[in-house]
Amino acid sequence: MRDVAARAGVSTMTVSRALNEPGKVSEEMRERVLRAVREIGYLPNHLAGSLSSNRSTTIGLIVPSIDNSIYTQTVKGLSEVLKSSGFQLMIAESGYDPNEEEELITVFLSHRVSGLVLHSTEHTPQAAEKIRKSGIPVVENGNIPREPLDMVVSFSNYDASYAMTMHLGRLGYRKIAFASLYSVHNDRSQDRLQGYHAALRQLGLDPDPRIVLETERGLAAGAEVMARVVQSVPEVDALFCAGDVLVVGALFECQKRGWAVPGRIALASFDDVDLLRHVSPSVTTLRLPRYDIGERTARILLSRIMDGAEHLRGSVVDLKFELIQREST
Amino acid sequence: MRDVAARAGVSTMTVSRALNEPGKVSEEMRERVLRAVREIGYLPNHLAGSLSSNRSTTIGLIVPSIDNSIYTQTVKGLSEVLKSSGFQLMIAESGYDPNEEEELITVFLSHRVSGLVLHSTEHTPQAAEKIRKSGIPVVENGNIPREPLDMVVSFSNYDASYAMTMHLGRLGYRKIAFASLYSVHNDRSQDRLQGYHAALRQLGLDPDPRIVLETERGLAAGAEVMARVVQSVPEVDALFCAGDVLVVGALFECQKRGWAVPGRIALASFDDVDLLRHVSPSVTTLRLPRYDIGERTARILLSRIMDGAEHLRGSVVDLKFELIQREST
DNA sequence: CTGGATTTTGGTATCGGTAACAATACTATT
DNA sequence: AATAGTATTGTTACCGATACCAAAATCCAG
Known part of the structure; x- marks a missing residue:
């Protein structure tokens, strides 16, 4: 980025703005910066950006088992919405073990994910405490738990x-x-x-x-x-x-x-x-609304993260299912 | 971390070492630091660590479509091996579109993933160039391409x-x-x-x-x-x-x-x-050796990343398949 | 044309760690 | 006991961006 700034003859601050808040920079500067970016082949460093701004664009997802096709639709829903907002998904599997889940939550938190999606609704007390302490929004979406950690998007x-x-x-x-x-x-x-x-x-x-x-x-x-x-x-x-x-x-x-x-x-x-x-x-x-769960989960998380929609804290979205009568009954 | 150091009465460097290179720190210091960590409830910041050390523990995976059950076994193999080495998986889907794939590669590179796994073996020239320029190891694993980007783990x-x-x-x-x-x-x-x-x-x-x-x-x-x-x-x-x-x-x-x-x-x-x-x-x-592909992919990537096994660059692992004769033929 | 408001740009500190080297403490050797 | 050698700890700079505030440029009414 230093190089881009030098090449464009501006400060790094201007480069940063041209890239992230184009509206706050004059037309001319923006073009000058973008040209320099192209010429140098500059690739922003997201790690540095996140560290500095204390915001990240990654969401952590923990499923009990990756090789279970029932999750794939949900993951797809999540992934599509998140991608359209420039967020990335980190996925891990807990193997149905709450201790393993806690461990993964810790890892994700240290990666400073800005939101968490948990498929299981059974957690260790320590896991709940860590999440609470971190302050990041969480969505549980495998079930409607009696005592939600935070938000829930699921069917019952x-x-x-x-x-x-x-x-x-x-x-x-x-x-x-x-x-x-x-x-x-x-x-x-x-x-x-x-x-x-x-x-x-x-x-x-x-x-x-x-x-x-x-x-x-x-x-x-x-x-x-x-x-x-x-x-x-x-x-x-x-x-x-x-x-x-x-x-x-x-x-x-x-x-x-x-x-x-x-x-x-x-x-x-x-x-x-x-x-x-x-x-x-x-x-x-x-x-079951598998895809919808993913989609709604992503939307509600993004509202919390980007718009700071605090009124959504603790909200429970009970998506409906449909019974399909066929020949076997 | 500053707080931990203060509480343990040591420098931040010692804290860092106690956590990441326990061997390089005396028994006593290590315990003192770990106690402080526990008391404070300190969670390391991976972003900062990666930025500073110029190493990351994330691997990017791009599949054509997430909701395709044939990938899940491979993802599981990948995930299990990576997890055991403390690596995290970022997953995205390209929708069978090379341009989309290029875009995702760019995003992953800006997240400074330390390795890439691509299921597709068809890429835009720009994507190939970006990867080459970044210098990170890549594994293609959906097929055995005529002109591999780097390493390949697949069946034919x-x-x-x-x-x-x-x-x-x-x-x-x-x-x-x-x-x-x-x-x-x-x-x-x-x-x-x-x-x-x-x-x-x-x-x-x-x-x-x-x-x-x-x-x-x-x-x-x-x-x-x-x-x-x-x-x-x-x-x-x-x-x-x-x-x-x-x-x-x-x-x-x-x-x-x-x-x-x-x-x-x-x-x-x-x-x-x-x-x-x-x-x-x-x-x-x-x-087809779906799970093995994931496992081998992870291993070969980790060798390159952690042991700098440069001799593996460009290696092609052609895993065998098995024909199963049953009643339908 | 001027002064104040507004927009655009820049300087500097900082995010939270680690690298590299310096300093100090401890061991072993002769 | 002195010195070289090794193990342990500390100091400082820096990774690459953004926040915050200051400075410069631009605008506009009177």
């Missing part, structure tokens, strides 16, 4: 799970099994389970621990769950797979065993991946 | 496509259709197409432009391609879907129409997603 896993279970009940299913991913350190899973139970109560159905299962991700796990449930509790007439692509594994298993869907057993899922519309029978599921 | 799309086409030929298929994603600004698609053609020549089969199609991503596109190919050229006996989950859409379409797979038509795919093993018939495909 509880409501969604409740809605689907109620839907199954209204369709006349009476022995509704429930499969989810492991709920340890996964409040999304926990809330889905609770929504399921609440709906059962509402429907006047008795909970049966034999048909409530937790498993790992993947098609094989879904198939395994399907087989186990039907064999241990033959009177089961529906299976609600509240996670990942479990339902597809379950469906394949039914096809293999010759169990009619929904004749023998109905199937419902949680996330509307493209696949569910194309399999046969097509699968009843919930359409 | 050409070889993989060639191998699968040859495989189909050896199995006796004579009218092999080929479907890929649009190849404009997508050298991976282009190379796959060339590999296909090379194999046809080797097999002594005539190319037929009517059965070489490009389409968009998604199941619907795969289904559409399937229907179109069979109807326009009934003698087709195999379809090689060289991209995304096209093959699944194609398979569903066959099931819907009652076309036996592989009786009426054989199906082969490019990427071994979990699904292909579980559908019926299971689908012949290529197992």
Whole structure:
């Protein structure tokens, strides 16, 4: 930058202004500076800029696991909005471990990110304290937590799970099994389970621990769950797979065993991946606002960061989901 | 940091060393400093550190599209290795546009990333020039380009496509259709197409432009391609879907129409997603070293950055793929 | 044409660290 | 015990930008 200033015969301050606040510099100066920039091939140093101005243009994002396709839409939403405002995304994965998350938060804070997006809503007390102390805005967006750190943009896993279970009940299913991913350190899973139970109560159905299962991700796990449930509790007439692509594994298993869907057993899922519309029978599921979550998250963060919109602190955006009835129920 | 130094009664230099080069500081000092750090709740400022030392611990990654599950494994490999060395990942998407990519490279360079990972291997001349000028190490990992910018960690799309086409030929298929994603600004698609053609020549089969199609991503596109190919050229006996989950859409379409797979038509795919093993018939495909690519990319980058391993400049790591024969062919 | 208001430009300190070298304390050797 | 050698700590300058305030240039009404 020194070189640019020298070449253009102006001070570094003028160069800085020409680049960042073009309005505050005369037409002539601006052109002179820009020409010098081009001639020298000058590339501003963002680190120096951020350090000096005490503002940064990076946002930290922590997801439980990067190789999980359900986040990709959200990340895309985030990324697109942030990019249009010149912000950069730093991404890391916590492996569903709150301590790991705390560590990553520390790292991001030391990188002076100007905002944080957390997919998990379970945090260590120290993590919460560090964030509070740093004063930067945070958005949680995997769930609607009982005690938000700050802002929230999400749908309610509880409501969604409740809605689907109620839907199954209204369709006349009476022995509704429930499969989810492991709920340890996964409040999304926990809330889905609770929504399921609440709906059962509402429907006047008795909970049966034999048909409530937790498993790992993947098609094989879904198939395994399907087989186990039907064999241990033959009177089961529906299976609600509240996670990942479990339902597809379950469906394949039914096809293999010759169990009619929904004749023998109905199937419902949680996330509307493209696949569910194309399999046969097509699968009843919930359409979740994955992309919107990312987009809104970015917008609300940027409002806080750029416009200092303090009135948004602590705001909770509960985005709606949609239940899609298809052939499998 | 000033505060920490004061509290511990030492100079800032000693604090800096205690934190970053513990070996160069006496046991006693180290403890004194660490205690002060804890008491004050001091968080180092990475921006300042990087600026001062002219080293950073961030790596820039540019993928064509974030919401594409084929990258997630690679990103995971990258992320895990980088994290273990304290490096951070900045991710952005170029939307398959080289100009956009150039823009992002510029941004990353101004953030002083210490390395770049590019999934695309098609770049603007200016982008190449900027990278060269910056002197930072780069890894391309979506393909093996004819003229690498610097280092490459990938499998060969050409070889993989060639191998699968040859495989189909050896199995006796004579009218092999080929479907890929649009190849404009997508050298991976282009190379796959060339590999296909090379194999046809080797097999002594005539190319037929009517059965070489490009389409968009998604199941619907795969289904559409399937229907179109069979109807326009009934003698087709195999379809090689060289991209995304096209093959699944194609398979569903066959099931819907009652076309036996592989009786009426054989199906082969490019990427071994979990699904292909579980559908019926299971689908012949290529197992690509997605995770390994990320891992190796990270390792080779770190060698260059931390150990200054200049002998690695320009090295090309051609990771092997594996052809998995299943029921569909 | 002049004085004050306004716009444009520049000088200097500073952001929070680290590099490079200087100074001091400690060890080992003869 | 003296000296060279090594380990530890401190001093100072600087990384590359921006904030803050001062100075110069421009504008405009009276």
